[in-house]
Amino acid sequence: MTLQPQKVSPFLWFNDQAEEAMDFYTSTFPDSKQLRVARYGETGPGKPGSVMTADFELFGQRFTALNGGPHFAFTPAISFVIHCEGQAEIDEYWDKLAAGGTIMQCGWLTDKFGITWQVVPNNLAQLLSNPDPATAARVMKAMMSMKKLEIAPLEQARDQTV
Incomplete structure (x- = not known):
């Protein structure tokens, strides 16, 4: 599936919960949908076959969730x-x-x-x-x-x- 990019879209860095977060948010909000899951390949940096990114929509707004490891954490600043x-x-x-x-x-x-x-x-x-x-x-x-x-x-x- 080819997704046309939005001009601005949220990109959320998770340790290893991107797919779980996508499942939770799309079950919480009506008019939402799961769009695509991309997995890490042999070249990594994640474990081959594990979720790299999960794309989903909430009320027409597209989000991407990344499993990027424990390097960064969310804050209430956003x-x-x-x-x-x-x-x-x-x-x-x-x-x-x-x-x-x-x-x-x-x-x-x-x-x-x-x-x-x-x-x-x-x-x-x-x-x-x-x-x-x-x-x-x-x-x-x-x-x-x-x-x-x-x-x-x-x-x-x-x-x-x-």
Whole structure:
């Protein structure tokens, strides 16, 4: 299968979990698909026959996962944002991605592979950039008190009258 390259696409360096990560992400996100697995040959550097790269799509965005060894690790300095329609969607992604991972603050989590995600409601930027500084501050304060984001308290902070 010949894949036409995207102009920009994420390339994720794993120690030896590229195929497992692809399986997990394509089972977590609807409208995703596994595209191709390439294996190391006799010239290496990986064990011949082991997975070198795994290509997959999430919502039309192509990703490549590489089994490159333990030389590099993921950090929260790079994250993927999931914009969610409502609380049920936030809850679903949060529960799946947080399993075996690390929960952080303000809708951030690191999954079991070390990839950092932000699971946020679609209207988060609008809530945080309210033209009234006092309203924006209330929303920010509410968000800062949360791990998983809850839409109702954020909207209550927006609607609160002083």
